[in-house]
Amino acid sequence: MGHAVSSQNVDIRRVAAEAGVSIATVSRVLNHPERVSPETRARVLETAARLGYRPNPNGKRLRKGRAETVGLVIPSPQGRFADSFFLELLAGLGEGLSEAGLDLLVATCPPGSDELACYRRLVEGKRVDGLVVARTRRYDERIAYLLERGVPFVAHGRSDLIAEPYPYLDLDGREGFYRAARRLLQLGHRAIAYIGAPREFNFALHRLEGYRQALLEAGVPLRVDWILEGDLSEESGYRLAGGLLEAPEPPTAILCANDLMALGVLRALRERGLRAGREVSVIGYDDIPQAQYADPPLTTLHQPFREAGRRLVEMLLARLGGAPVAGLQEVWVPELVLRGSDGPPQGERRFP
Amino acid sequence: MGHAVSSQNVDIRRVAAEAGVSIATVSRVLNHPERVSPETRARVLETAARLGYRPNPNGKRLRKGRAETVGLVIPSPQGRFADSFFLELLAGLGEGLSEAGLDLLVATCPPGSDELACYRRLVEGKRVDGLVVARTRRYDERIAYLLERGVPFVAHGRSDLIAEPYPYLDLDGREGFYRAARRLLQLGHRAIAYIGAPREFNFALHRLEGYRQALLEAGVPLRVDWILEGDLSEESGYRLAGGLLEAPEPPTAILCANDLMALGVLRALRERGLRAGREVSVIGYDDIPQAQYADPPLTTLHQPFREAGRRLVEMLLARLGGAPVAGLQEVWVPELVLRGSDGPPQGERRFP
């Protein structure tokens, strides 16, 4: 009945005194309830609740030698931070972690500073028990570092050039773009260009590979002047699309390694009076929020980032619990969501 | 010369022994360098560096009774998380905090759960020394709670219904929309509609007030059927714009309380074959990344969230240092950035 007390500074000692037991017992009630008799357990729980007792995390952390915290480093680029990926991931991570009673430590890495230093600060400063590594690169020095130090972590995305096994959850860009390209081929397209991502990123090669495979299977020869590399920005999509469209023989479809570049392509089309989904088909990748408000709404590959975040937490928890890496490698297939930016090619069209 | 040692478990005792001093001296060297003689200081620093010593934050936190951590609670709505606001803010906070040697604890608050519980967990669980409160509401129970408990915090945005003073940094929505409305008036518009935000949010009233003031000063009577309230989503902008445009006497300009709704308005216009910036002018608020890629690019009010984040850290630091609230209340004026979605009204136009 007693309502909450001014829980200003109630520690385990206070609870113990109030309940007429030793602090060890209080601790046991909270951490190993089965090792204490039901009567005392009930009594302790009651007084703890009455006093509003919350174990001080720092005492706990110090004693247990753990941080009870998981880290995430977000690179924060110079300009606008258009990247909702991290926010979605964050939501998933946060939900999963709070259920597990762990804290989430977020460090942002300013553009200039080297990223690895941020990781070092968290790891060597014992601020986290484990980490989530996002946006993996082809050879990812962060992963190499964490493996070398034996720090538990999970990666969102693979890093193909790292031999040693580690836990990851990846979205299958190869399969995704294989499906996207097949969609275009089935619509009748044969002149399909590809605007890719910097080779540094691991996913860049996977996506390109999906595109190649689909075309080769369909007997469509690859054209080297239709395989471009952007920097993932809207601007670069716009620029590269301009080049493609001005060429004597422009493609009838353009596949983009991310939505931002696809939006740039849409802009380039609009400027030339071309309609996406009619004269030229465009497919993106990521399904960022803007995609559905684009004109026309962008056909793209959806990646369930929030769900990925939740799953990553489960995997990390397993890893922290000592589970072997073997069972902790997953690849999900992104879903092709059809909107308005793709359609059958229009045979008669010709533009300079 | 000696290169880094296997810094696996080097604690202050180890450094002390190696340097031939007591642990107190090592601690002093690190925390109060001036209280130790230059010679020993140099010797200790050298050995600490050689051993790769990093003070264990948990020991420190326990002893000092502080968490050395600042908290931020991000509400994570159900659907897509289109809100780059938090990411920008996060970047600013992260940069500022890491300079100050503080950690940033991010908690995400799932839609169902009550937000206050998240704050309570952080505060009463002694997980943070201070908090940043974003997206303040007209009467903000989070602020009331923090004030009541005497927890240091800074708010991004004001909460008008709270009497007691507290530190905040706000963007002046009144002034912002006053300027936006004046811009439209100067272009010659007289039929200006307003799509606002839920009254629950504090900024909603400020923005509306700016709109009203500008119109009243210009002698333009307010029309109640032109003052609408959306829910900040693209969808609601689209829907409300539809209503405005179908009316017998549609407005020539629409002011929106955020960019997302403005994008919805643009979509509604496109569907009706109307061009934003020609037949109807549209101005948004926030300058989200999508704004510059919209068709046409959206004229809007820019809010420097990252800079705000940095400043908020400074303010919070001052507050943690015991500075009085008085000097910690700032209001910045957002900047009107002209893009393509506004223009002079076209007198002869009429549509059903």
Next chain:
DNA sequence: CCGGCTTGTGTAAACGTTTTCCACATCATA
């Protein structure tokens, strides 16, 4: 030449937990 002040360092006591012993009942069993 001595009391007091300054300067530099060491000793030891916290900070609030968890956990490893141990001690003590209680109880069934021989």
Next chain:
DNA sequence: TATGATGTGGAAAACGTTTACACAAGCCGG
């Protein structure tokens, strides 16, 4: 009734810091 086995709870030792206090040495002015 002695003897383990079992269950329960207490005492105390960590975990790695910071800091109040004590102490020794050196310096100063009287």
